[in-house]
Amino acid sequence: MRRFIIVFFVLVFGKIGAQTYEIGVFAGGANNIGDVGRTNFILPSGLAYGGLFKWNKSKRYAWRVSFIHGKFKADDSKSSISSRRQRGYVVKNSMTEASVGLEFNFVDYNLHRLGPAFTPYLYTGVTYFRYDYNYFDAGQFINFNQTDGSFAIPMTVGAKYRLNQFLILGAEIGARYTFTDNLDASNPEKSRLISNQLNVAFGNIFSDDWYVFSGLTLTYTFGRKPCQDCFE
Numbered sequence: 001m002r003r004f005i006i007v008f009f010v011l012v013f014g015k016i017g018a019q020t021y022e023i024g025v026f027a028g029g030a031n032n033i034g035d036v037g038r039t040n041f042i043l044p045s046g047l048a049y050g051g052l053f054k055w056n057k058s059k060r061y062a063w064r065v066s067f068i069h070g071k072f073k074a075d076d077s078k079s080s081i082s083s084r085r086q087r088g089y090v091v092k093n094s095m096t097e098a099s100v101g102l103e104f105n106f107v108d109y110n111l112h113r114l115g116p117a118f119t120p121y122l123y124t125g126v127t128y129f130r131y132d133y134n135y136f137d138a139g140q141f142i143n144f145n146q147t148d149g150s151f152a153i154p155m156t157v158g159a160k161y162r163l164n165q166f167l168i169l170g171a172e173i174g175a176r177y178t179f180t181d182n183l184d185a186s187n188p189e190k191s192r193l194i195s196n197q198l199n200v201a202f203g204n205i206f207s208d209d210w211y212v213f214s215g216l217t218l219t220y221t222f223g224r225k226p227c228q229d230c231f232e
Contacts, residue, residue, distance in 0.1 A: 020111045021223045022054040022062075022168065028215010030070030033175075034184035035203025036084070036091045037074030041212065042173060046071035046094075048213045059108040064123060069096045070213055074184050091141065091184045093132045095211060097176070099154055101125015109160075111221055116162060123156035127176055135188035135200050142185075152176040152211075160217070170217035175210055183209040 029044020037045075048070030056062040071094040076084040105119040133148040134141065158172025181187035187201040 020056040020221055022052075022056070022219035022221050024052055024168075024217055024219030026050045026052055026066065026068055026213070026215055026217050028213060030072045030095070030214075031212050032072045032074055032093070032183055033210040033212070034074065034181075035186040035209075036089050036184040037076055038079050039081070041175070042214055044212075044214060045073045045075075048215060052217065052219070054103065054219065056109075056111065059110045060105050062103045062105075064099075064101060064103045064125070066099045067097070068099070068213055070094065070211070072211065089136065089139075089141070091134065093134065093183055093185075095129045095131045095183075097127050097129035097152070099125055099127040101154065111162065111168075118159070118161045120157070120159045123158070123172070123174070124154055127152040127154050129176075129178075131180075131183055133182070133188070134185040135182070136185055136202070137200055148180070148182070150178055150180040152178040158217075166221055168217075168219045168221060170219070171215075172217065173212065173214040175212045178209050178211065181205060181208045183211060 027049045030046050030048040031038075031040070031042070031044050033039060033041065048068055050066060050068030052064060052066035054062045054064045071092070074089075074091040074093075076087050076089045079085055101124050103121050103123045105121050107119045109117055109119040111117060128149065128151055130147045130149045133144045133146045135144065136142065154174055154176050156172050156174035158170055158174075160168050160170035162168050186203045187205050189201050
């Protein structure tokens with residue numbers, strides 16, 4: 001029994017010690033995909049920045065938490081759709097999100113070995129965000145001076161490269177499918193902040209909005225270096 005307990009603690013604490021943590025920053029741009037402005041998937045119209053933390057559980061996946069703030073400008077005059085150009089709406093909004101989920105590496109990514117380490121990766125999980133609540137009334141943009149909240153599903157693809165023993169540089173594009181249709185002020189009827197009796201919705205009211213963060217990450221790795229075979 002004593003031998004079993006010793007082996008158990010060696011295995012458990014050996015694996016705990018084998019974890020590597022990362023903390024760092026994100027910087028890039030943001031754009032929306034909705035009923036106002038352009039419909040390009042990647043075309044930042046405002047800045048985005050934030051921080052992130054990763055817990056590398058193995059060479060293939062890591063738990064990830066991030067906090068990012070971004071803003072966008074949707075301008076009908078720059079759209080390729082003629083009806084939008086004739087309408088001429090302009091919307092500005094900002095989002096502040098908290099996201100938690102799983103990052104999956106395409107190839108083995110061992111931070112405890114010397115030499116370069118590179119891998120593409122995918123990230124998904126659950127996101128909650130706050131955004132500025134606005135709407136149009138008789139063609140006029142109305143700033144309601146309040147915020148609303150919603151959930152989103154993040155779908156991120158990226159690649160990361162270890163610069164040295166402590167620093168990792170990454171590049172990623174992350175689309176968020178939201179559960180609101182009012183990021184672009186096109187459907188306030190779905191929001192709790194305004195009466196459903198106001199008929200001010202326009203565009204495709206059956207399709208929720210998206211927003212995209214694209215940019216670079218720089219993280220610093222720390223944590224106890226494991227024994228030679230713990231991270232295999």
